[in-house]
Amino acid sequence: MKFLVVDDSPTMRRIVTNALKEIGYEDVAEAEDGEDAVTKLESDSFDFLVTDWNMPNMNGLELTQHVRSHETYGDMPILMVTTRGMKEDVMAAMQARVNNYVVKPFTPDVLREKIEMILKIA
Numbered sequence: 720m721k722f723l724v725v726d727d728s729p730t731m732r733r734i735v736t737n738a739l740k741e742i743g744y745e746d747v748a749e750a751e752d753g754e755d756a757v758t759k760l761e762s763d764s765f766d767f768l769v770t771d772w773n774m775p776n777m778n779g780l781e782l783t784q785h786v787r788s789h790e791t792y793g794d795m796p797i798l799m800v801t802t803r804g805m806k807e808d809v810m811a812a813m814q815a816r817v818n819n820y821v822v823k824p825f826t827p828d829v830l831r832e833k834i835e836m837i838l839k840i841a
Contacts, residue, residue: 720744720746720766720767721746721747721748721763721764721765721766721767722739722744722746722747722748722765722766722767722768722769723747723748723749723750723756723759723760723765723767723768723769724736724739724747724748724749724750724769724770725749725750725751725752725753725755725756725768725769725770725771725774725779725782726749726751726770726771726774726800727751727752727771727773727774727775728771729751731771731823732749732751735769735800735830736749738825738826738827738830739769739830741827742827742828742830742831742834744834748763748765751774752774752775752776752777752778753770753774753776753777753778753779753781753782753785754776754777755776756768756770756777756782757777757782757785760786760789760792765792765795766795766796767795767796767797767798767834767837768782768786768795768796768797768798769797769798769800770782770783770797770798770799770800771799771800771801772799772801772802772803772808772812773801773802773803779799779801779812780811780812780815783797783799783812783815783816783817784815787815787816796818796837796838797816797817797818798817798818798819798820798821798830798833798834798837799812799817799819799820799821800821800823800825800830801820801821801822801823802822802823803822804822818837818840819833819836819837820833821833
């Protein structure tokens with residue numbers, strides 16, 4: 720399973736990537752914002768998207784909306800990993816059709832649980 724991790728913070732990308740590897744997902748690529756993610760999605764094949772919300776150029780909500788409207792990869796599972804924990808934010812992300820939502824900081828176990836929940840449903 721190939722993951723694309725999208726976050727404007729190199730440190731946060733490394734944390735998410737390391738957590739994914741710790742729970743057994745070795746095939747991970749990174750993008751620095753939504754625009755970079757779209758470029759990578761259009762030039763490569765991914766099975767799962769993990770994205771931050773707050774990013775320049777194209778934020779995670781806009782990226783989710785782009786992915787959901789795309790014919791080729793519109794059904795890809797999306798996990799939003801963000802500091803935005805307000806109920807309104809979670810509702811907005813769910814309306815954009817993310818599959819699940821994790822508030823930072825998180826542990827690898829929480830990441831595993833959320834990914835497993837998404838994969839059981841998909």
